[in-house]
Amino acid sequence: MSDLPDSHDLDELLGAYALDAVSPEEADRVEDYLAINPRAAAEVREHREVATMLAFTGMDAPEGLWSRIEQELDAPAPAPGPELARVMSIENAPSRRRFATVAPWIASAAAAAIVAVVAIGIADRATAPTDPLVAAYEAADADRDSAKATLVAEGSSFEAVAVIDQDGHGYVRAGELPALGADQTYQLWGVVDTGADEPDVISLGIFGPNPELETFTTETPVVALAITIEDAPGVISDGNPEGIYVGTIG
Template sequence: MTAELHTLTGAYAVDAVPEEEAAAFERHLRGCPACGQEVRELREAAARLGSALATSPPPRLREATLTEVARTRQWPPLVAVARQGGPVKTRIALWGAAAAAVGALVFSLVTTTTDPGTDPAQQRLASVNAVLTAPDASTVKGAEPRTTTVVISRSQGKVVVLAGDLPPLAPGKAYQVWLLGASGVHSAGLLAPDGPHRIRPLLADLPGAIDRVGITAEPAGGSPAPTVPAVVMVDLV
């Protein structure tokens, strides 16, 4: 059972473990510093992903909510009642029903808006979450504070790179991520900005025999191979 609990770090970090299993895992955490450290790192990675991929609700969400509020009765009609306090109790109950209806509408719109089948950003987030919650998800951080974090899943065949504070780039340059190991040097793609002082998480296929992740400053269109020394190098083993 303990061996199985070791595989729950990713799911537990994003609150995706059933209550009974979560209780058992929390007991396991008290005596397993390695799992505790991995949960903390995965939660940090998930928080950074949420911040990096956050999007503002569409204007139609507010308009639709206000429209529903306007046509939903908030108070019952005034009627004679036999008991004192009856109207108050009835009004409170109906107000709760109206609020629940509006809440259901908002939930429905948000769910529709964030459907990973239609929204590219949500598709990317779903793919990243699949790596973070994989049973074999492993998180590795660079040596310096606020540096790059790498999450890999061999079963998913994917790697997620969360770049930390990187030096400002010269004009015409871009940061490119490399996967290095016995199988050679593979480009994982270019890091893309996602707002002021933020870099979008990079999701890439993970070739076999990769034991390092590096980042170099390359020409804006990227290079077939690194042309300068790495500004970041993270050892995966």
């Protein structure tokens, strides 16, 4: 007779197992369970992906990242391509005041409409109405007090929508971003205007190599976002990120 706990007991161990917080004996039992239960194995992968993203949240940007973002803000936009879009309109209802402390370097760049951004596409995946993530995104999108940015690409029919609600919960529709190799990841950064000559740039999360509808949280209002392509699992404190594209929040 097997000495494995029943499936309910094992299901309760999946989160702890994903974080390496179980005993060796429990780990052996969970691994036997995962070998015969694809659903449980998928749940463990999801737990680990979330843990990876949270591990980078709030982290300071590597030295030199802000200067590269600033260069993108000041430089003329490159020729549009499948990975680029121009900021065509920013809708921001009453909550605009929350994001109105914009340093001159942001204001001038936004006014000139020359800021290139990653083309965050509307995801093609089918989403059930009961999906809690989709429901949360739709609620934020419907809230007139949420900060919204509408992005379109010249010569392309798709558009991008980013939403940040009043509590700092953000949503990025990223289903049309080009898929990366398994050794790379998209990483989201937020630019925080502190009133100093150089703003703070912090990581808002890891999106993985093939993002769809992604979420992030910021406790401090951000005046700009940047998405970079990094070597997996993401930048910690050093590196020279590839493909920095930035967009301003209204």
